[in-house]
Amino acid sequence: MKFEQARWITDEDRYEPLLAEKRSKTVSVDADDAGLPDELTRDELTLPSVSEPELARHYTRLSEMTYGIENGPFPLGSCTMKYNPSFTEDVAALAAGQVHPDRPAESIQGTLGVLYGLQEYLGRIGGMDAVTLQPPAGAAGEFAGILVAKAYHEANGDDRTEVVVPDSAHGTNFATGALAGFDVVTLPSGSDGRVDCEALENAVGDDTAALMLTNPNTLGLFERDITEIADIVHDAGGLLYYDGANLNALLGRVRPGDMGFDVMHYNVHKTFATPHGGGGPGAGPVGVVDDLAEFLPEPRVGKTDEGYELFAPESSIGKVHGYHGNWLVLVKAYAYIARLGDAGLTDASAKAVLNANYLASQIEYDVPFAPFHHEFVASADADAADVAKRMLDFGVHPPTTKWPEAVEEALMAEPTEIETKRSLDQLAEAFNAVANESEATIEDAPNRTAVQRIDQATAARNPRLSWQALEFDAE
Numbered sequence: 001m002k003f004e005q006a007r008w009i010t011d012e013d014r015y016e017p018l019l020a021e022k023r024s025k026t027v028s029v030d031a032d033d034a035g036l037p038d039e040l041t042r043d044e045l046t047l048p049s050v051s052e053p054e055l056a057r058h059y060t061r062l063s064e065m066t067y068g069i070e071n072g073p074f075p076l077g078s079c080t081m082k083y084n085p086s087f088t089e090d091v092a093a094l095a096a097g098q099v100h101p102d103r104p105a106e107s108i109q110g111t112l113g114v115l116y117g118l119q120e121y122l123g124r125i126g127g128m129d130a131v132t133l134q135p136p137a138g139a140a141g142e143f144a145g146i147l148v149a150k151a152y153h154e155a156n157g158d159d160r161t162e163v164v165v166p167d168s169a170h171g172t173n174f175a176t177g178a179l180a181g182f183d184v185v186t187l188p189s190g191s192d193g194r195v196d197c198e199a200l201e202n203a204v205g206d207d208t209a210a211l212m213l214t215n216p217n218t219l220g221l222f223e224r225d226i227t228e229i230a231d232i233v234h235d236a237g238g239l240l241y242y243d244g245a246n247l248n249a250l251l252g253r254v255r256p257g258d259m260g261f262d263v264m265h266y267n268v269h270k271t272f273a274t275p276h277g278g279g280g281p282g283a284g285p286v287g288v289v290d291d292l293a294e295f296l297p298e299p300r301v302g303k304t305d306e307g308y309e310l311f312a313p314e315s316s317i318g319k320v321h322g323y324h325g326n327w328l329v330l331v332k333a334y335a336y337i338a339r340l341g342d343a344g345l346t347d348a349s350a351k352a353v354l355n356a357n358y359l360a361s362q363i364e365y366d367v368p369f370a371p372f373h374h375e376f377v378a379s380a381d382a383d384a385a386d387v388a389k390r391m392l393d394f395g396v397h398p399p400t401t402k403w404p405e406a407v408e409e410a411l412m413a414e415p416t417e418i419e420t421k422r423s424l425d426q427l428a429e430a431f432n433a434v435a436n437e438s439e440a441t442i443e444d445a446p447n448r449t450a451v452q453r454i455d456q457a458t459a460a461r462n463p464r465l466s467w468q469a470l471e472f473d474a475e
């Protein structure tokens with residue numbers, strides 16, 4: 001009998017049956033008392049009838065149909081796929097943390113204390129004076145941060161209509177500027193992959209509300225001219241926005257606030273090991289310098305002689321999420337920072353940079369831009385998407401592909417600090433095995449995974465999120 005990974009297509013050999021298809025039992029139900037119209041109720045219900053081991057194995061097999069950080073290395077550049085230590089889950093599961101957010105502040109002092117503590121930690125780490133924990137993702141943090149910048153200019157009677165974004169920036173930066181009602185001006189990068197100060201001088205002016213920048217940038221390069229960049233933006237009356245996605249490279253070493261940034265978001269899932277939101281519960285706190293604090297979303301957590309309290313900043317842009325933000329995500333970020341402490345956070349950034357540099361030194365692909373920090377962008381000599389698909393056959397997750405565009409057929413890798421030398425070597429082996437294969441082989445990949453090539457555009461635009469879609473297809 002040959003073994004194959006589970007998969008969910010009607011291919012006899014590998015089809016993973018639904019639980020009800022394995023074995024089921026029909027039971028009668030009495031819905032008369034439910035108070036529902038007859039056409040909405042049933043007399044019989046067919047339920048799966050399987051043993052507990054069968055149930056556990058079914059879900060374990062389904063879990064094999066995808067690839068996660070718990071399956072192996074996951075060097076998805078810019079996305080920072082870090083393992084979430086289970087102790088943070090234990091902390092989030094403590095009974096004391098399960099409080100209803102409508103409870104009065106006096107009765108949830110412990111909860112508010114943790115939120116206040118996280119605001120303080122993040123402020124200290126980023127060099128920011130005030131922090132909101134409300135936004136539910138990095139992109140949502142960007143949006144809130146740019147709305148704060150907009151409110152600041154408006155309060156000064158300053159009508160500024162443009163947000164400047166480098167061409168190497170993450171797509172969410174462009175979307176944020178546009179969604180907040182600004183014209184987005186794209187800043188071309190210099191030939192060394194960094195911000196070109198002359199181009200920046202030309203791009204900013206009386207209309208500039210903000211420059212959005214990540215540092216190190218998406219090529220992993222530190223913007224060495226950052227203080228000059230800050231001066232150029234500030235002299236034009238604009239604000240400097242820090243996209244915190246790459247903070248993992250700087251933790252404990254350099255702070256955005258000290259580099260001249262006025263407002264930033266923290267991708268707690270990229271830097272402090274919390275779940276990526278993926279549309280679900282995530283967090284993207286925003287920090288600002290004093291001048292912008294009065295515009296932050298409400299509520300924030302404050303501390304008085306009587307204890308912790310919720311308050312609305314004076315000229316708040318309002319709410320960007322219900323209640324205090326995603327508490328169970330925030331408590332994990334708090335636990336992670338508290339456990340690592342100053343020395344641990346500094347050590348994490350050292351290892352993240354070391355691991356990226358070690359991995360790059362072991363692979364045969366060319367890495368055109370250096371010196372890089374926590375991530376690097378290699379250039380594939382074949383179609384980068386084919387290389388990525390083929391890497392899956394070697395049991396590793398591929399890097400980010402085809403972005404940033406400054407590198408041809410980009411493979412953007414970020415192993416993070418969590419990987420050991422052994423798993424970095426495993427990654428390098430996968431890179432190099434694929435580098436030495438023929439185009440015909442990689443065009444056909446992957447072959448050993450549960451799912452082969454999918455039509456990504458259709459999958460994104462017309463998602464079928466239910467097994468029932470299979471039945472519709474069959475019909």
Ligand SMILES: *Cc1c(COP(=O)(O)O)cnc(C)c1O
Pocket residue numbers: 078079137138139140169170172173214218243245246267284
């Ligand atoms: C991930 C990322 C974002 C967006 O953050 P999300 O938390 O995924 O919404 C923004 N900028 C950069 C550079 C990123 O890598």
